[in-house]
Amino acid sequence: MHLIRSANECCTRVLLRLHFYVVFSFLLVSLFGQLMEVHPGGQTSLNPLCVNNSTSCSFQQSNASNLPDSACMMIYHSFNDSVCYNSNFQGTPDVYEFFGKMTLHAYLSQKWYTSFNVSFTHIKWTNVHMRFIENRVKDASLCREFQIDPQASGNITNIFFDCLWETNYETKFYHFDYMAIGPSGESFVYKYIFNVPEARRIDLTRVNVTEWETFLVVDVSAAPKTLILRLQVAPPSLNITGYKVHIVYLDPPPLELQSLFGWFDYTWVNLTIVANQKVEILRTLGLEKPWPVLNRTLPANENDTELKFEFATKLKFGKYKFEVIPVHPLCARMLCQKSSTPEILIVEMTEPKLLTGIVVTCLCIPILLLTYFMWKRKCETEKPCPEPPGPPKFLLMYKPASIQHLRKMMELHKYFTKVCGIHSMMDQFMIPQTISRDPISWYTLAFKEADFVGIFASPETSAAEREAVLSYNAYINTEVIAHNHLKTYLCSPGARCKFFSIILPGTQWQTLPPQAQALKRYTLPRDLDPLLVLIGVTPQCDxxxxxxxxLQAAMVPESPTVLSMPVPPVRPTTVAVCGMEDLDPREGGSRTRDPQEESQSLCCNTHSGSDMDLVSTQSRPYVSDMSTASSMDHLSLLGHEERP
Structure with missing residues (x-):
């Protein structure tokens, strides 16, 4: 038992000492880390700004003896201070450094570490926040602020900061950002990315020109429009005359990786690569490997400390980086050290003007299409303005039984035309006026164009009278042609409405064709006014x-002179029915019926004149062309010829 107790006490003492050692070591390391946030830099002297507290920077000015300490102040901020967060580094890009110049150079510190010198010259700002931050790390590695008294701003021309703030950061990807605030409160943001060079490769005592690493910084302040490569010129002792710059394209990463570390907006820089310069494409199709997009040689002069190469951008998605090789005779015989910048992910972005044009186009196309279809629909639904209707067309269908009967039909044709205002159509007058003078063609068109067809009964005549009329009729067998058309049209649906039979004094209804005997009958002159009402003209009421x-004018003896054809009433006519062209009214030209006329039933059973109370109108007296000595015989129009 005594042994067990002794062993237990021994173990307890060891654990307590070990715990105390671990805690003490942790506190010591933490305290040392806070005290060693910056280290003294410079080759030969110490910079008083390399402290972890706020201090004056007025001593760096040439006239420092005349400046108070408050004229230029460096404000210390710890690495986790909210001032150093990304959200506070917002402002307008100043690509050409209008509010002051800045240079970032790498050098070898006294303790053989890579260190950086930040120099601000031509200062026009009054306040600057700057930070160094490792890629994909949220907290800054170093954060400082410089304040300049506005009253002494004219005497503050340059500030430099060359402190060693890290010892284990070689070959790592870092960002250097600063925000400058002008006298009027405007803010400008400057963003840079770089790889930390190895200390041994920037040591002139250890390496020659073939192993020398060129320090490269990429200005991404104007992304996605512009990338600017800033190249630190090597010491003159290396005799480097220039630098070959290659812009290399790498295969784009998977889409799921693009959103990785999205909280850090510097990890993925939105850029679009375009080369306004002449581009040398060296890519081999089908090979999944990096390929150069642009090659350029930058000459280095003796007094140059920094070279700049501006690369304009365009829509080109992928990852890009700059590679630089020194120009030296030894580099032609052997491979010199190739320096490179961090890889920059370029996310395809659309220019505002192009984006605006695309949006406006997408909006205008549907609007224009909608407007077009609405206009087209309106044009299709709108009916043309109805033209004034012409006089109704009335076809006189008859069988010439005697010369006296033919003269009566001619007088009735003139009466309907001149007195009643009807476009009367009679073969004897209208066939000679056609071009073809073909009775078949004229009847075909007349039946199609006629609004109404009146089949007139014939008187009982002797064979001698029927033979005598043939010598005065220019067209024989016209009644046969008309009869054939009548049989055809009466078989059409609704065609019977415009056909009716007419009985004149001295004629018998038995002489009508069999098809016409079943139609509505009008006995003239008793049913003249109902007939005119049916046709659609003003009744005579006389x-x-x-x-x-x-009819009496037809009984006047024949005159040796020739009588002209009556002129139809002058009224506008329209285009032919069924798409036929305008025809001369004398050839049976078409007309368009008024809608009110179409609404009337053409088959209505009109009452006789004795049964209708018609509105009294001024009746026009009928004057026959035969009543004067200068009248012309109707039959002379028929081309009278003696037949054997």
Missing amino acids: HGEGFNEA
Whole structure:
């Protein structure tokens, strides 16, 4: 038991000492890390700004003895201070450094570490926040602020900071950002990325020109429009005359990796590569490997400390980086050290003007299409303005039984045309006016164009009278042609509405064709006004006096002179039905019926004149062309010829 107790106590003492040692070591390391946030830099002297507290920077000015300490102040901020967060580094890019110049150079510190010198010259700002931050790390490695008294701003021309703030960062990817605030409160942001060079490769005592590493910084302040490569010129002792710059394209990463570490907006820089310069494409199709996009040689002069190469951008998705090789005779015989920048992910972005044009186009196309279809629909639905209707067309269908009967039909044709205002159509007058003078063609068109067709009964005549009329009729067998058309049209649906039979004084209804005997009958002059109402013209309301005068005119003896054809009433006509072209009214040209006329039933059973209370109108007297000595014989129009 005594041995067990002794062993237990021994173990307890060892554990307590070990715990105390671990805690003490942790506190010592933490304290040392806070105290060693910056280390003295410089080759031969110490910079008083390399401290972990706020201090004056007025001593760096040439006239420092005349400046108070408050004229230029360096404000210390710890690495986790909110001032150093990304959200506070916001402002307008100043690509050409209008508010002051800045140079970032790498050098070898006294303790053989890579260190950096930040120099601000031509200062026009009053306040600057700067930071060094490792890629994909949220907290800054170093964060400082410089304040300049506005009253002494004219005497503060340059500030430099060359402190060693890290010892284990060689070959790592870092960002250097600073935000400058102008006298009026405007803010400008400057962003740079670089790889930390190895200390041994920037040591002139250890390496020659073939092993020398060129320090490269990429200005991404103007991304995605512009990338600017800033190249630190090597010491003159190396005799480097220039630098070959290659812009290399790498295969783009998977889409799921693009959103990785999205909280850090410097990890993925939105860029679009375009070369306004002449591009040398050296890519081999089908090979999945990096390939150069642009090659350029930058000459280095003796007094140059930094070279710049501006690379304009365009829509080109992928990862890019700059590679630089010194120009030296030894580099031609052997491979010199190739320096490179960090890889920059370029996310394809659309220019604002192009994006605006695309949006406007996408909006305008549907609007224009909608406007077009609405206009087209309106044009299709709008009916053309109806033209004034012409006089109704009335076809006179008859069988010439005697010369006297033919003269009566001619007088009735003139009466309907001149007195009643009807476009009367009669073969004897209208066939000679056609071009073809073909009765078949004229009847075909006349039946199609006629609004109404009146089949007139014939008187009982002797064989001698029927033979005598043939010598005065220019066209024989026209009644056969008309009869054939009548049989055809009466078989069409609804065609019977425009056909009716007419009985004149001295004619018998038995002489009508069999098809016409079943149609509505009108006895003239008794039913003259109902007939005119059916046709669609103004009734005469003269109890048939004008009609009787026309029939009496037909009884006047023949005159040796020739009588001209009556002129139809002058009224506008329209295009032909069924798409036919305009025809001369004398050839049976078409017309368009008024909608009110179409609404009337053409098959209505109109009452006789004795049963209708018609509105009294001024009746026009009928004057026959035969009543004067200068009248011309109707039959002379028929091309009278003696037949054997």
